[in-house]
């Protein structure tokens with residue numbers, strides 16, 4: 001979130017000029033808290049960066065239980081020295097983040113672990129500052145833009161962004177400031193949305209809209225926001241605003257950071273946005289954006305709320321799941337599928353913990369045994385292991401904790417390559433055979449493996465078998481080698 005004129009991209013919303021006060025700390029804002037500084041049970045290790053209102057530091061847990069998250073990010077929102085109006089904005093930002101963090105939890109959203117108010121009578125700039133303690137990401141999507149991504153990698157990233165958005169919208173919230181800076185990448189490469197300072201709860205008779213402070217980031221604001229009246233409650237926002245921001249983000253992802261709207265400054269690009277929305281200029285998408293994503297981006301960038309509203313995060317996820325495979329998804333000559341254009345990026349990540357589209361559960365697992373398997377006695381059995389600690393030790397089959405089985409172990413492990421049947425931590429599966437060299441998978445604990453197990457599916461699931469990455473089980477049964485799999489759909 002920002003409405004600062006001096007921000008990296010000169011971002012600021014229209015009609016609400018707010019200037020950051022002179023920094024009274026006497027130091028670089030990003031070093032607001034020195035290494036070793038103690039914030040409740042955490043200690044600052046280094047600085048990460050600064051946004052419009054906040055500075056973010058890396059921290060580690062120095063007092064707590066062994067199963068608590070050790071690496072955290074500490075987002076500091078100082079209020080001292082601000083004019084009353086600015087202080088109110090910071091407090092409102094913090095209030096939204098905390099309220100949202102308290103009520104929402106999803107694997108695609110950065111988790112808020114705690115909030116702390118600093119008491120530093122001898123340091124007026126820090127005294128009363130609010131610190132949000134969050135899970136720590138490795139970097140943001142912004143860091144990937146210059147180098148560009150392959151289509152397969154882009155597909156995975158957009159899928160995961162949509163999963164986060166779909167959850168938000170389903171739960172009745174609008175993010176309000178979606179952009180590559182607020183799309184964080186964890187150590188395993190998975191996506192989590194962050195920065196909920198402008199998050200808005202949908203109200204209205206049918207829960208269709210909410211009201212937010214007149215802030216945001218110029219380059220990601222939908223055309224209607226430029227003309228939105230500012231009422232007592234703020235400006236009206238709807239989920240379609242996030243879909244617009246998603247369209248800009250997808251374009252930037254495939255076009256090495258380029259906006260679809262021409263202009264040297266955010267204001268100029270804003271003017272171009274309005275020309276397009278008024279029908280005075282066509283939408284010109286960069287040729288680097290692959291055909292499937294061009295069509296999707298154009299729908300996200302439908303010029304009016306009404307036209308955009310039919311493209312929800314859920315419907316986009318379903319479209320992506322149906323995406324026909326392209327050349328970059330096909331096995332590479334080296335026999336290591338899909339890795340050619342990933343460069344330093346890893347081959348494939350376990351990204352299928354959540355699959356919002358058409359998931360059905362493993363219907364015959366009772367007491368942890370897959371009794372509905374197809375043929376007679378299987379050569380082996382394995383238990384599913386979920387690296388996400390929060391998903392272990394629960395028995396409620398929460399969809400957020402479900403794991404996917406691949407259709408083809410040689411293709412990227414993405415939503416278009418999984419069967420509808422889901423499995424959960426502890427499920428026992430019948431195994432036919434072991435594959436040594438499929439698509440390489442990296443789990444949340446950074447375990448790499450190209451090994452897979454072919455597991456049997458229940459009789460009524462439409463196909464006899466599917467594939468579980470070996471990183472998803474701790475068992476190593478003595479089963480025969482699988483024959484080389486033939487490409488499947």
Ligand SMILES: Nc1ncnc2c1ncn2[C@@H]1O[C@H](COP(=O)(O)OP(=O)(O)OP(=O)(O)O)[C@@H](O)[C@H]1O
Pocket residue numbers: 001002003048049050051052053054055056073075110134135136137138139140181182184194195217
């Ligand atoms: N949980 C986190 N883990 C790791 N880095 C983070 C985390 N949250 C934020 N950051 C990084 O810290 C920096 C500042 O983040 P912040 O949310 O304050 O600002 P921003 O989103 O860049 O700007 P603004 O909120 O003003 O639009 C960014 O580089 C961001 O990627």
